[in-house]
Amino acid sequence: MTTEVVQRTALLQVSGLTIDTEPGGTSVRLVDGVDLTVAAGERVALVGESGSGKSVTARALMRLDGSLTIGGSIRLGDTEILAQTERHLSMIRGSRIGMVFQDPMSALDPLQSIGAQVSEPLRLRGIRKKDALRRAAEVLSELGVVRAHDRLGAYPHEFSGGMRQRVVLAMALVGEPEILIADEPTTALDVRVQQQVLKLLDEVTRERGLGLLLITHDLGVVAGLADRVAVMYSGRIVEDRPVGALFADPLHPYTAGLLAAVPRLDVRLPRMTTIPGAPPSPALRPAGCPFHPRCPVAMDRCASETPPTTATPDGGRLACHLDQGSGN
Amino acid sequence: MVVGAVAVIVVLAVVGPWVAPESVYRSDIANALAGPSSEHWLGTDDQGRDVLWRTIAGARSSVLSAVLVVAAYSLIGTALATMATVGGRWIDETLMRVTDIGFALPGLVVALGIAAALGPSLSSALIAMIATGWPYTARLLRGVMRETMASPFVDGAVVLGVSRWRLMRRHVLPNSLDVMTVKWAGDIGNTVLVLAGLSFIGVGAQPPSAEWGAAVAGARDYLSTAWWAALVPGIAIVITAAAFGLLGDMLHERRDPARQGA
Numbered sequence: 001m002t003t004e005v006v007q008r009t010a011l012l013q014v015s016g017l018t019i020d021t022e023p024g025g026t027s028v029r030l031v032d033g034v035d036l037t038v039a040a041g042e043r044v045a046l047v048g049e050s051g052s053g054k055s056v057t058a059r060a061l062m063r064l065d066g067s068l069t070i071g072g073s074i075r076l077g078d079t080e081i082l083a084q085t086e087r088h089l090s091m092i093r094g095s096r097i098g099m100v101f102q103d104p105m106s107a108l109d110p111l112q113s114i115g116a117q118v119s120e121p122l123r124l125r126g127i128r129k130k131d132a133l134r135r136a137a138e139v140l141s142e143l144g145v146v147r148a149h150d151r152l153g154a155y156p157h158e159f160s161g162g163m164r165q166r167v168v169l170a171m172a173l174v175g176e177p178e179i180l181i182a183d184e185p186t187t188a189l190d191v192r193v194q195q196q197v198l199k200l201l202d203e204v205t206r207e208r209g210l211g212l213l214l215i216t217h218d219l220g221v222v223a224g225l226a227d228r229v230a231v232m233y234s235g236r237i238v239e240d241r242p243v244g245a246l247f248a249d250p251l252h253p254y255t256a257g258l259l260a261a262v263p264r265l266d267v268r269l270p271r272m273t274t275i276p277g278a279p280p281s282p283a284l285r286p287a288g289c290p291f292h293p294r295c296p297v298a299m300d301r302c303a304s305e306t307p308p309t310t311a312t313p314d315g316g317r318l319a320c321h322l323d324q325g326s327g328n
Numbered sequence: 329m330v331v332g333a334v335a336v337i338v339v340l341a342v343v344g345p346w347v348a349p350e351s352v353y354r355s356d357i358a359n360a361l362a363g364p365s366s367e368h369w370l371g372t373d374d375q376g377r378d379v380l381w382r383t384i385a386g387a388r389s390s391v392l393s394a395v396l397v398v399a400a401y402s403l404i405g406t407a408l409a410t411m412a413t414v415g416g417r418w419i420d421e422t423l424m425r426v427t428d429i430g431f432a433l434p435g436l437v438v439a440l441g442i443a444a445a446l447g448p449s450l451s452s453a454l455i456a457m458i459a460t461g462w463p464y465t466a467r468l469l470r471g472v473m474r475e476t477m478a479s480p481f482v483d484g485a486v487v488l489g490v491s492r493w494r495l496m497r498r499h500v501l502p503n504s505l506d507v508m509t510v511k512w513a514g515d516i517g518n519t520v521l522v523l524a525g526l527s528f529i530g531v532g533a534q535p536p537s538a539e540w541g542a543a544v545a546g547a548r549d550y551l552s553t554a555w556w557a558a559l560v561p562g563i564a565i566v567i568t569a570a571a572f573g574l575l576g577d578m579l580h581e582r583r584d585p586a587r588q589g590a
Contacts, residue, residue, distance in 0.1 A: 062487050086492070094489035106480040111502045121488045171488060 011211045012038040012061070012179055016072035019053070019060055019235075028283045030056050030068070032235040035309070036213075038179060043205055043212040045222040045243070047258070048232035049279050057232070058183045058215045062099055063089055076179070094121040098172030102184040104164035108156035114140075114167055115152025121175035139170045143200060162193035166200065173204065179211035180204075186221060198225055219262050223247060228316075231255045234280055234290035237309075241316025251312065252320045253295045289321065297322060330578055333571040340384055341391035348385035352377050353536055364556065373547055373557040375536075383564050386538030391568060393454055393539075394519035398512055400458045405465025406508075410501065412466075413473040414492050424470070430463030435522070443531035450539065453523060453532035461515070468511065472504040479503070510580040517572030524565045540565050 019031035031053040038044045048054040060070050063081060074081040076096060084092065093099075101107045108117060118140060119132035127135070133152055140148035143166045156164060165185065172180060182201065186194040202225055205212045214226060222229055223243065230240040231252065239252040250256040257275035277294040280286055286293055292302035302321055309319045356376030364371045370380040408427065412420040439456035446452045476482065477500060485499050524541030526532035533539035535546055540561035547557035 059483075064483055064486060090489040090491050092489070093487050097487075099487040101480055101484060103480055107484045109481045109485065109499050109503065111506075112498070120485070120490065124489050124491075124494075168484065171484070175488070 009040060010037040010075075011040045011042075011077065012036075012213065013075040014057075014061070014073070015075075017057065017060065017074065018071040019056055020069040020071070022067050022069070026283070027069070029285075030235055030282050031060070032285075033072070034232070034235075034237055036230055036237065036240075038211045038213050040178065040211055041205075041209040043214065043225060043227045045214045045216060045226035045229045046232060047216060047219065047222060047229055049217060051234075051279055051282070052232040053235040053282070054215050054217075054232045055183055058099075058181050058213065061181060061213070062093060062097060090124075094172075094177070095125065095175040096177050096179070098175065098177035098180045100165075100168055100172050100180065100182045100185050103188040104161055104168050105188065107168050108164060110156055113153050113155055114159070117156075118152075118167060118170045118174055121171065125175075136170065136174055139174045140167065143170050143173075143204070145170070161189055162196055165189060165193070165197050169197075169200065169204070173208075173210075176208075177210070179213065181213045181215070183215045184217070185214070186218070187216075194221075201225060219258060231258070234285055235282055236290065236319065237317075238291065238319050239316070241312060241318075242314060245314045245316065251318050251322075252291075253297055253322065254291050257294075257296075289319075330571060330574040333567065334575050337387065337391055337568050337571060341387040341395075344384045344387040348381045349378070352382045352385045352538060363554070370560050371554065371556040373543070373554070374550055379557055379560045382538045382543060383540065383561050386540050386543055386561065387564070389450060389533055389537055389539040390520055390523060390541070390565070391516075393450065394516050394523055397454055397457045397461060397519050397523070398515045401461035402465050402508070402512055402515075404458070404462040406469055406501075406505075408462070408466040409469035409473055410496055412470045413477065413500070414496055420470075423466070427463045427466050430460070430466075433460055435460040436526075439526050439531055448531045448534060450527075450533040450537065453526040456526070456531075457519060457522060461519075465508070465511070469504060469508055472507050473500055476500045476504045510576050512576075513579055514573050514576030517569040517576070520565060520572070521569045 014034060014036040017031055017034040017036075018029060021028045021030060034053075034057055036044070036046070036057075046054045046057065056065070056068070059065055060068070061074055061081065063070070070082060072082075076092065079092065079096075081089070081092070115133050115136055118136035119129070122132035122135055123129065137149040137152055140151075145151065145163060145166055156167070159167060185201065186197050189197060198221060201212065201214075204210065214222070216222060226243050228240065229243050229246045230237050231254065232238070233254050239246065239250070239255045241251070246255065247259065250259050254275070260273045261275060263272060275294055280290060280293075286303070288301070288303045288305055289295070289298075289307050292298040295302065299321060305321070307319045307321045309317050312318050354377070356372070359368075359372050359376035360374050362368060362372045362376070368378045368380070370378075373379055373382065408423050412423040435457065438460050439453060442456045442459070443452045446455070482495065482499060485495055490498070523532055524539070524544070527539050527541030528545045530545065533542040535542060543561040544558050544565075547554065547561075551558055
């Protein structure tokens with residue numbers, strides 16, 4: 001478990017995170033010992049297929065799913081998130097951590113005006129309505145909503161998808177959090193709007209020195225935005241390395257498979273490259289390395305021993321038996 | 329048109345007893361059971377009272393009572409549904425089992441029981457209807473609220489730091505009540521009908537009240553000779569029940585997303 005390589009102070013430090021479904025019946029371990037750090041101003045992507053546990057991890061950072069059992073530690077600065085009461089938690093949410101969700105169409109309350117929703121985090125902190133609305137309009141303008149002040153009274157259905165995602169982002173940013181969690185922020189948008197939103201995320205995090213944890217399954221999104229990529233498979237992080245190194249030289253066979261499966265415009269392929277098989281259900285996670293049944297280079301020990309996480313020379317870490325002897 | 333009808337009914341219910349001549353509560357036996365005439369447009373009842381004016385005067389005890397009943401049990405049901413949603417699993421379980429008991433009480437039997445205990449009167453009937461009406465709102469609204477709680481915008485509000493009660497008040501309840509208004513509008517029509525029924529069988533409003541069910545009951549014996557005395561309040565009941573029922577349908581259609589512009 002030698003993981004600490006980041007020079008900057010860790011803003012968000014997740015260690016040994018486990019997430020289990022409700023006890024009673026058979027409890028299923030959805031997330032199995034995840035370590036993850038995001039430094040101040042650092043942009044980390046958490047990548048994985050559906051069911052890898054990436055979204056449930058992101059939601060656990062905000063303690064959103066009350067019925068799940070969360071173990072381990074989630075530290076934000078000096079605050080242990082898992083030890084907070086519900087009341088203290090509401091003070092951290094919105095003002096220290098902001099979160100953006102997948103679908104801007106449904107992430108806004110249809111019955112509340114844009115102004116009321118964007119100013120809500122400020123109103124919760126006792127800021128007067130007039131000042132809160134003015135600040136909301138400023139943030140919306142910064143995010144490229146034109147004539148923001150005139151549109152505070154508008155309702156979500158009057159906004160397009162891209163505009164709504166700006167509103168959602170404004171809601172997350174108006175409380176001036178230290179870190180932003182974006183859970184598949186572009187998945188529900190069309191390609192052109194995706195580019196706009198990514199550009200916006202890039203600018204916003206850069207300008208404000210905001211930590212970003214980007215949850216996505218889209219490696220194309222990752223390449224342009226993240227400083228570091230953590231690849232998740234079946235509830236574990238299998239590889240976590242700087243973005244350039246990971247794309248140039250993926251060490252884990254799963255990462256290599258994912259990268260090979262990204263469709264490319266400049267190479268003609270007879271068919272799409274895929275990783276054979278399907279990710280295991282968390283209830284039926286194979287022994288040893290969970291990827292071994294699909295791994296092209298699996299060895300005997302992969303089926304019996306869980307690979308330990310080791311540091312890589314480029315400041316990342318890896319959980320694969322293959323790397324142990326190679327001295328890579 | 330439906331909105332117009334409901335508006336007329338509500339206005340009559342409010343002002344009816346004030347504009348109706350005082351004679352609607354006084355007997356004029358010499359004029360009893362007279363047919364429609366220029367003086368009494370829709371005839372008189374067995375006490376010689378003007379049927380049209382009595383029906384207008386009775387609108388308050390019929391319609392406003394129904395509105396009151398629905399408002400009262402909706403409030404109770406909403407409070408319970410909110411508590412069940414905010415509270416933990418145990419509060420939810422307990423409240424829903426209590427609601428089950430509420431469902432098990434037959435409205436008519438409760439009404440008869442309360443009439444027997446408190447004496448038959450309009451207020452006994454109202455108490456009985458409130459006592460048996462709330463479980464439907466509580467159960468339905470709890471279901472709707474659970475659904476609303478699963479909406480992404482609820483997560484969106486939680487991550488902004490909105491507390492549980494504020495979440496309920498500002499986001500979950502308003503988005504759930506939308507569905508409930510449809511039910512409540514329809515309920516008013518239905519309650520007018522039930523209240524008239526209770527008065528008709530004698531456990532609701534008592535003579536000389538102008539309440540429509542009581543008026544129909546009083547005129548029942550003269551149906552073959554003076555049909556207007558029963559027919560007019562009867563038609564008032566039908567129109568009112570239909571108007572509020574249609575209002576419910578209209579609200580339902582209006583909130584159907586397929587009929588709304590994006």
